[in-house]
Amino acid sequence: MEEKEIKNLLDLYFKGECTPAEKRYLESMFDQLSMHGEFDEKTIDREAVMHRLKGKIDRQIRRERFITLPVMLRVAAAVFLITSVAAFFYYKSTGFSRVQYVITTVPKGQRMKLTLSDGSTVMLNAGSRIRYPEKFNRETRSVTLLEGEAFFDVKRNDEKPFVVETPGTQTQVLGTAFNVQAYQAFKEVKVTVMRGKVAVKEAGTGEQKPVLLLPDEQVIVNTATGYQTKKHINANESIGWMQGKFLFRNETLMNVALILENSYNVKIEFNKETTKEIRFTANFNSTDSLEKILFAIAKANGITYSINDKIVRF
Known part of the structure; x- marks a missing residue:
């Protein structure tokens, strides 16, 4: 694992730009992996060592009002190093070292069209920001709409579902056309289907049953409460911004x-x-x-x- 790749993942994590899946994985790895001098990753009891190490850091943080600045900096450095180790194993165990991500931001007053590596297209509204891999090479085709609004026209692939993650929802399709509005200031996410069928659920809810949407149907998800409202609409109005x-x-x-x-x-x-x-x-x-x-x-x-x-x- 290259230092640059570790730093990029950590930067995304601390900026809040990791996908929910990446964030959950990173945080779980923190509890599972270890760094205790030199170690053999095949034989070390990672969970036990990391649990002790995490407890030590938690105790140091609780005492931070009594420690000097240099000690606080060493604690921060320790946390950074441990998280870097977690990132290392995360990449190694999932193959992320082979995935290069791109973040595209659309300037205000403009719109932009992207073509992804599988041939799917994304039209982005003004002020939107999206994160996606240069090349899809995992079981799913996953992108993250970090901010704004986007219309997705997805190439069908029965073996690789297409997943759009936002700060509040996860939308999964095989091949369809749909609009996602996810301005963080709105405190709600709207998913509207033009063609095909999509499944929408609140991000990070595990086995929660998704809401299924057909053409001219929309779901509104409150990102604070997770409350979902499904309704029938004229889907053409949801993409009026494209015209x-x-x-x-x-x-x-x-x-x-x-x-x-x-x-x-x-x-x-x-x-x-x-x-x-x-x-x-x-x-x-x-x-x-x-x-x-x-x-x-x-x-x-x-x-x-x-x-x-x-x-x-x-």
Whole structure:
């Protein structure tokens, strides 16, 4: 295992950009693997040694208010080294050393199309961020939508399910077309099916029964509670953004603001918290000026706004 590969995985872990599966594996490896001088990975009692080592670090952390800065730095270094060892075994046991990941971020005001190594395509909305392998070479084809919105058109492969992970959900398909909206500020994830069938469940729930979706069906998952709402909709409206349309349906102004921020590269602020929760329904085109949209929002809801140096205030 190369030092660079270990560092990359740790960077993703500490930034919160590991997939739920990677995070769970890393954390479980911390309890299972060991580092105690020189060791033979085939014969050492990894679980017992790591349990003792983890306990020692936990005790040091509880005493941190009484220790000097150099000692605290040594504790931090120990934690880093132990986690690096966990990362080493994680890569070694799963074959991750052969997988190179790419993180693509779409600038505000733009959209981007990606073609993955299996021929599946992903259309990313403005301000979105996705993590995917350069080449799929494991049992599943797994990508992570870290932020934003994406439309997936998946090439069918009965032997390798396609999995989309977000900070709150896991969506699995064989071959289909569907939209995933996973803006972290929304505190909910929406999965909408255009073609085929998908299975959606809350991330990290083990054997939880997934929600099955057919065309023109959508599930909304509350990322805080895990509560799921399934409903029938016009799926074409969920991908209006791909045709340059803003289709707001009973959306809070806070959510509308985020979409406009990403599309027009501005910052939108609210003077009152209650204004954020006002709900709004309207259709616009991306060719409409920001001023036109803001005027319509303000007039429909009896509020005022101002623009100063790309900062909008309601």
